[in-house]
Amino acid sequence: MIDKSRIQYLEQLWSRTHFLLGDEACAYGAIYAGCDFFAGYPITPASEVAELLAAELPKAGGLCVQMEDELASIGAIIGASWTGARVMTATSGPGFSLMQENIGYAIMTETPCVIVDVQRSGPSTGQATKPAQGDVMQARWGTHGDHEIMAFAPSSAQECFDLMFDCFDLADIYRTPVIMLMDGEIGHIRESVTMLEPSTVKRASRKKAEPGEDLFGGPELVPGVMHYGEGASIHVTGSTHLPNGMRDVTTPRVHDELVRRLYRKIDENREKIIRVETDISTGGNARIGVISYGATARPAYGAVKAARAEGRDVDFLRLITVWPFAREQVTDFARNLDFILVPEMNLGQISREIQRFADCEVISVSKIGGVPHSIDEIYQAIMEAMR
Amino acid sequence: MTEPRHRLMGYVREEIMPHRFCAGCGCGTVLNVFVNAVDELAMDPTRMVCVSGIGCSAWIPSPYFRSDTLHTTHGRPIAYATGVKIMRPDLNVVVIAGDGDIAGIGGNHLIHAARRNIDLSVLMVNNMIYGMTGGQVAPTTPLGVKTSTTPHRNIEPPFKVAEVVAAAGASYVARWTTYHVFQLKKAMQRAMTKKGFSFIEIVSQCPENYGRRIGLKTGAELLRKIKEQSVRVKKAQEMSEEELQHKIVVGELCDLDRPEFVTQLHEVTKEQVESFSLENAS
Amino acid sequence: MIVRFVGFGGQGIVLSSYILGLSAVLDGKRVVQNQSYGSESRGGECRGDVIISDQEIYELEPTGHDVLVAMTQPGYEKLVVSLKPEGTLIVDSDLVIPDAGLSPPGIRTYSIRATELASKKFGRKIVANMVILGYMNSLLSLVTVESLEKVISQSVPDGTQELNVKAMLEGIQLAMKDS
Numbered sequence: 001m002i003d004k005s006r007i008q009y010l011e012q013l014w015s016r017t018h019f020l021l022g023d024e025a026c027a028y029g030a031i032y033a034g035c036d037f038f039a040g041y042p043i044t045p046a047s048e049v050a051e052l053l054a055a056e057l058p059k060a061g062g063l064c065v066q067m068e069d070e071l072a073s074i075g076a077i078i079g080a081s082w083t084g085a086r087v088m089t090a091t092s093g094p095g096f097s098l099m100q101e102n103i104g105y106a107i108m109t110e111t112p113c114v115i116v117d118v119q120r121s122g123p124s125t126g127q128a129t130k131p132a133q134g135d136v137m138q139a140r141w142g143t144h145g146d147h148e149i150m151a152f153a154p155s156s157a158q159e160c161f162d163l164m165f166d167c168f169d170l171a172d173i174y175r176t177p178v179i180m181l182m183d184g185e186i187g188h189i190r191e192s193v194t195m196l197e198p199s200t201v202k203r204a205s206r207k208k209a210e211p212g213e214d215l216f217g218g219p220e221l222v223p224g225v226m227h228y229g230e231g232a233s234i235h236v237t238g239s240t241h242l243p244n245g246m247r248d249v250t251t252p253r254v255h256d257e258l259v260r261r262l263y264r265k266i267d268e269n270r271e272k273i274i275r276v277e278t279d280i281s282t283g284g285n286a287r288i289g290v291i292s293y294g295a296t297a298r299p300a301y302g303a304v305k306a307a308r309a310e311g312r313d314v315d316f317l318r319l320i321t322v323w324p325f326a327r328e329q330v331t332d333f334a335r336n337l338d339f340i341l342v343p344e345m346n347l348g349q350i351s352r353e354i355q356r357f358a359d360c361e362v363i364s365v366s367k368i369g370g371v372p373h374s375i376d377e378i379y380q381a382i383m384e385a386m387r
Numbered sequence: 388m389t390e391p392r393h394r395l396m397g398y399v400r401e402e403i404m405p406h407r408f409c410a411g412c413g414c415g416t417v418l419n420v421f422v423n424a425v426d427e428l429a430m431d432p433t434r435m436v437c438v439s440g441i442g443c444s445a446w447i448p449s450p451y452f453r454s455d456t457l458h459t460t461h462g463r464p465i466a467y468a469t470g471v472k473i474m475r476p477d478l479n480v481v482v483i484a485g486d487g488d489i490a491g492i493g494g495n496h497l498i499h500a501a502r503r504n505i506d507l508s509v510l511m512v513n514n515m516i517y518g519m520t521g522g523q524v525a526p527t528t529p530l531g532v533k534t535s536t537t538p539h540r541n542i543e544p545p546f547k548v549a550e551v552v553a554a555a556g557a558s559y560v561a562r563w564t565t566y567h568v569f570q571l572k573k574a575m576q577r578a579m580t581k582k583g584f585s586f587i588e589i590v591s592q593c594p595e596n597y598g599r600r601i602g603l604k605t606g607a608e609l610l611r612k613i614k615e616q617s618v619r620v621k622k623a624q625e626m627s628e629e630e631l632q633h634k635i636v637v638g639e640l641c642d643l644d645r646p647e648f649v650t651q652l653h654e655v656t657k658e659q660v661e662s663f664s665l666e667n668a669s
Numbered sequence: 670m671i672v673r674f675v676g677f678g679g680q681g682i683v684l685s686s687y688i689l690g691l692s693a694v695l696d697g698k699r700v701v702q703n704q705s706y707g708s709e710s711r712g713g714e715c716r717g718d719v720i721i722s723d724q725e726i727y728e729l730e731p732t733g734h735d736v737l738v739a740m741t742q743p744g745y746e747k748l749v750v751s752l753k754p755e756g757t758l759i760v761d762s763d764l765v766i767p768d769a770g771l772s773p774p775g776i777r778t779y780s781i782r783a784t785e786l787a788s789k790k791f792g793r794k795i796v797a798n799m800v801i802l803g804y805m806n807s808l809l810s811l812v813t814v815e816s817l818e819k820v821i822s823q824s825v826p827d828g829t830q831e832l833n834v835k836a837m838l839e840g841i842q843l844a845m846k847d848s
Contacts, residue, residue, distance in 0.1 A: 005660045012667050019691040019700070037474055058659035063473055063652060067466065068499040075466030075496075076473070079438070079457060083474040105460050129705075189729055190687070190702035192694045228455040228471060229478050231433040233400075235450060237458035246403065246450060295729060302727025372730050 005061035006034070010198035018193040022160040022186040023048035025193045026090070026116060029164025031060050032195065034203055035114075036085035038064045039076040041095060044128050045184040046118035049090035070095035074102040074115065081111045082236060084206070084227040086168050090116035092184070093135055094125065097142070103177050104143030105238040107262060110216065110223070112171035112206065114164070116180040118187040119294075121370045130370025131184030133294055133345040139179045140323050146259055148266035150273060151179040151323040153294040157191035163320070169204035170273060174265055175222055181322055183345065185295035185372050217243025217258065221265035266324055275320040276329045279304070281313040287338040288385055289315035291330065291354055293322055295372055300343045303378035314382060322350070327357040334358035339385045341365050343378050398422045398432060400453050408443065411598075411606020413565035413591030417512055418447045420568050421483070424575040435479045438468040440493065443519045443593070444485035444512035462493030465500045468507050476506070476649045479579060486513040486527040490548045494526070497548075501555035501584050503648040508578040508585045511548060514593035522596035529633070533600055549588040553640045558583025558647075560640040564590040566614040567637060574639070583647045590617075590635050670811060671731045674717045674798075675748050676740030676764075681798035685738070686717025688802065688824055692816035693721045701726045714744055721811060736809065738801055739765050752776050759805055761797060779808065781843060787836060796836035803840025808848075814841070 010032060020028065027049045030038070038057060040050040050066065057064045067073040070091050077087035091099065096117045106113050119135045121127035135142075139151045150170055154160045163180060171178040209215055209224030215234060217223055223243070226232040235245035240255045248254045266273065279301070280286070292300035297318045304316045317333045319326055334340055337360045342351035348364035355362045365381045367373050399422065408414045425432065433455075437448030441461035449456040455478075459467045464482045472480045482489075489497050489511040500507060516534060517523040524534040526546045533540055553560040559581045563571040571589060578585035592598060592609035603609045613635065620638035623631060672689060676682040683704045690702035704717040718734075720726050733753045738760075739745035745758075745765045752758060754775045760767055762780035772778060781804055783797040799821065806812060821837055822830045 005664070008664060008667070017691070017695060019687070019694050019702070037470065039470065058656040059663040061656065061660050063656055065469075065473065065652065067469070068495050071463060072466035072469070072496055072499070075459065075463040076470035078459075079467035079470030080474045081470075082455075082457060083471060085474045087470070101460050102463065185729055188703065190690060190700075190704075192700060228436050229434065229475055232455070233433070233453050234455045235400075235458075236456065237449065238460060239458070246400075298727045298729055305727070374730070374732055375728050 003061055006031075007198055009060035010201075014195040014197055018195065019190055020157050020161075020193045021048055021188055021190050022154065022157045022182060023118060023188065024052045025157040025160040026164060026180065026182065026187070027052035027056070028193070028195070029161040030088050030114070030168070031057055031062065032161070032201060033164045033168040034086045035088050035168065036062050037077060037080045037087045038062070038089065039067050039073040039080075039087075040089050040091065041067055041070050041073050043092045043095045045120055045131070045187050046090045046092045046095075046116065048187070049116055049118070070098040071102065074099045074106075074113075077113050078102060078106050078109075078111050081113050082228050082234070086112075086172070088114040088116065090118065092118050092120045093122045096135055096138065100138070100142040101144075104145060104147065106177040107143065107147045107149070108238045109236050110175035110225075110262070111177070112175055113177045114167045114171055114180060115177055116182060119181065119183040121184075121368065127370040129184070131188070131295060131345060131372060132368065132370070133183050133296065133349070134368070135181065136322060136344075136346060136349040139181050146263060148263045149179060149323050150174070150176065150266060150321070151181040152320060153181045153183075153322045154186055155294060155297040155318065156186065157189060158193050159320075160186060161193050161195065165203075166275075172206045173204050173222070174269065175206065175225060176266065179323075181294070183294045214243035214245075216241055216245045217261065221261060221268065270324045273321060273324060274326045274329065276326050277318040277320060278329075278333065279316040281308060281315055283313040286313035286315040286336070288382060289317065289333060289337045289340045290343070290378070290382065291317045291319065291333070291340055291350075292343050293319040293350065296343050296345055299373045299375045300378050302375035303382060306375060306379045307382050312382070312386065319350070325353055325357075330354055330357045331359070334360045339363055341378070341381055341385060343367070343373050343381070345372060395422050395426055398425060398453055399451050403450055406451055407446070409595045411592065411594040411609070412443070413514065413589075413593070413606070413610070414444055414447050414512065416565040416568065417444070417483070417510070417589055417591065418451055420572045421447065421452070421510070421575060424572045424579070427572070428576055428579065430479065430579065434477070435481060436468070436471050436475070438464045438471065438480065438482045440464040440484040440488035441519075442485035442488050442517070444483065444514070444591075445488060447512070448481070448483045462488055462491070463496065464488065465493060465496040465507065465509060469500065469505055472505060472507055472649055473652060476653065480507050481579065482507055482509040484511065485518075486511055486515070486548065487517050487525050490546050491526045497552065498555045501552045501557040501586065504556055504558055504583045504645050505648040506582055506584070506650070508575075510575065510578070510587050510589060512589050512591045513548065514591045514597055515545070516593050516597040516600075518593045518596045522600060549586065549640050552586040556584070556645065557586050557641065558645050559585040559642050560587075562588040562590065562635070562637050562640065564613045564617055564635060564637060565592060566610055566617070570637070577642070581642070583645055670721045670736070670809075671734045672719045672721070672736040672738070672805075672811070673734040673748060673751075674738045674740075675744030676715055677713070678715045680715070680740050681795065682715045682740065683717045684824065685798045685802050686719045688817065688820045689812065690719045690721075691820045691824070692812040693719070695816040695819065696812050698722065699724065699726050701729055703729065714741070714747070716744070716748075736805065738805060740798070740801075741765065746771060749773070757809065759801060759808075761801065779804070779847070783840070786839065786843070790839060791832060791836055793832065796833055799833045799836035800840040800843070803837035804844045805840075807841040807844035
């Protein structure tokens with residue numbers, strides 16, 4: 001059910017020409033996707049997400065608050081999610097680090113929420129204004145304990161807008177936090193963005209539980225949910241709990257069943273979650289492939305095109321979904337290849353993951369320092385590998 | 388023969404009773420007073436959300452009180468409660484948690500919630516120690532006390548939490564103890580019906596991990612000491628800093644009408660929707 | 670076509686790159702605009718890049734530029750080396766003195782008195798960037814004048830639309846005189 005003030009807002013928004021920062025496109029995407037509540041804390045290069053939402057979200061009837069820190073920001077959205085609201089926060093590396101414990105809480109309590117991380121160069125304060133892709137493994141394993149996670153990496157301002165629909169829908173469908181894993185490059189470039197006619201927007205919703213049904217377990221991988229104020233006396237806890245939500249922190253089977261289910265509900269649905277884009281060279285004789293994601297996928301694809309223009313067959317795969325990892329897709333992609341090059345703005349975080357699933361040599365084309373790869377750098381790496 | 392059912396049993400999650408608090412612990416008293424306060428106000432528990440963090444006192448509402456509950460990460464209940472209240476201003480949102488949770492690890496959220504004057508009721512149970520983890524020093528532990536992490540003596544002055552919250556901008560602040568059950572009940576009722584940020588510091592006894600460290604072996608002995616240390620706000624005003632050093636100042640610290648955060652947030656949002664609607668109608 | 674604007678904060682450098690970028694979008698081009706941010710943009714150097722193409726854009730942070738618009742001496746000195754051979758350098762001659770030893774050989778240099786003109790003609794130094802924008806566009810035909818006018822009108826503060834458009838048109842006039 002899309003609220004009247006939201007429709008009215010979108011009606012005047014969509015048909016205009018939009019020339020937006022990736023951060024702004026992400027914020028508009030959130031408004032489109034039905035974000036009811038945003039809580040955040042200023043941080044470069046993610047502040048523009050909060051600034052745009054602070055200005056625009058209230059016009060669409062949504063609520064926006066700047067909290068005292070990132071712990072409070074994610075705490076507030078988790079609390080708000082239990083009222084049935086679509087919620088989101090946005091941050092960058094240092095704030096993302098602070099949020100990790102509470103991301104684990106959202107996983108454990110099956111609380112839908114969207115966390116935007118506009119990655120900057122770390123560790124620590126690092127190069128605050130420079131882009132990086134160094135939080136890929138933090139997104140995967142930043143919170144303690146075993147868990148699955150979803151993360152998406154946009155490669156254009158348009159995709160910053162488009163992927164917000166996926167983030168909010170998947171958070172609701174699977175009752176889990178979803179990470180929009182942007183980078184400072186994509187967040188801070190300005191590109192043209194096309195928006196949808198509001199009446200064509202479809203939104204998924206959380207499956208509602210019947211009164212009396214368990215909210216934290218049961219026969220389905222994703223249990224139905226009820227919300228605060230509905231008379232269900234919901235007991236939400238980050239401690240290990242029974243299907244009815246009550247704490248049981250000592251029975252091994254209870255913990256085993258809960259944590260495995262939380263893992264399985266994402267892992268076993270990865271076919272529905274994972275999105276990749278492939279461009280297989282027309283010659284069909286490629287021995288070399290390139291896999292990339294986020295901002296780096298742009299020069300990577302440019303380099304693939306440049307190599308093809310020289311008559312070289314090079315295959316290309318772009319990970320749109322970074323987590324859960326597209327293992328089948330990568331295995332397929334690698335099948336007839338001798339080499340896969342993996343350009344990324346870190347010291348090889350995804351390249352190691354690709355190694356696990358690709359039956360060929362994987363070459364990391366890593367770059368750090370705050371300047372993205374140029375087409376030429378990746379092109380040279382392709383030529384080097386071909387030698 | 389079945390035991391007669393207590394008239395207030397409907398307010399608690401009976402199926403998990405008896406509770407797990409130690410013998411002589413003040414948490415049971417706080418739960419008892421809270422349930423009585425809610426009952427007398429005829430508040431509907433299905434219109435309440437109780438939020439707590441990590442620690443013994445956090446167990447008072449979760450799992451024991453039968454309402455919607457949110458048992459958060461350590462230190463964050465006020466932050467989580469903020470999100471609940473913003474989206475559901477019609478629900479009564481109460482935070483019940485310990486001094487370590489609220490004034491230690493979560494201290495920043497406490498002062499900022501008070502500054503915003505958000506309509507939450509925070510009941511901070513102050514047992515002056517980290518009880519659940521085994522008796523480590525707390526930001527509220529009195530000077531000189533030997534704890535498991537200040538084995539020689541505590542050299543850090545305790546936090547005057549209620550005074551800090553009053554200074555930060557809360558609408559209603561009081562301090563009572565588990566001895567002053569009737570005053571405490573009235574204060575809880577005031578807190579839960581008062582618009583704005585309400586805060587009650589409830590000085591409580593932890594015989595297991597605090598009392599025995601200061602030579603008081605039972606809950607009763609510790610409670611007696613708390614009673615003896617208590618001084619009313621009015622009387623305290625005539626006492627010197629020195630005279631007050633080992634005292635617990637009880638009573639209301641403030642009861643003011645200040646603009647409330649969530650109401651204003653919704654007002655601003657409504658204004659935006661309306662002016663947007665007007666601009667785009669023409 | 671890759672255009673880089675460089676200057677100090679407050680000269681409308683980022684705004685110029687935004688206006689050029691959005692105008693090209695309206696003309697149906699692919700555009701990526703990029704600018705300096707945060708602590709690196711405060712008080713000191715400020716830059717804005719615009720990449721305009723008929724094809725998809727893969728290089729987000731190009732190393733070489735076709736056009737450099739410099740409105741400060743240090744900005745010119747630092748960035749002129751990244752101009753491509755046969756690139757175009759446009760400077761505000763009131764603010765930048767090009768150095769033949771520094772500029773790469775083969776580039777075309779245009780020194781225009783934008784700040785003086787803006788100040789004399791419009792009484793507002795601030796519109797120097799619009800003069801340059803019009804001048805550059807007339808020289809290189811990057812975007813249509815209609816788009817430029819439209820975007821300027823919707824991007825500058827209320828009440829200054831006419832002034833800014835006029836300053837841009839003045840730049841076009843100047844370029845026509847020069848050629």
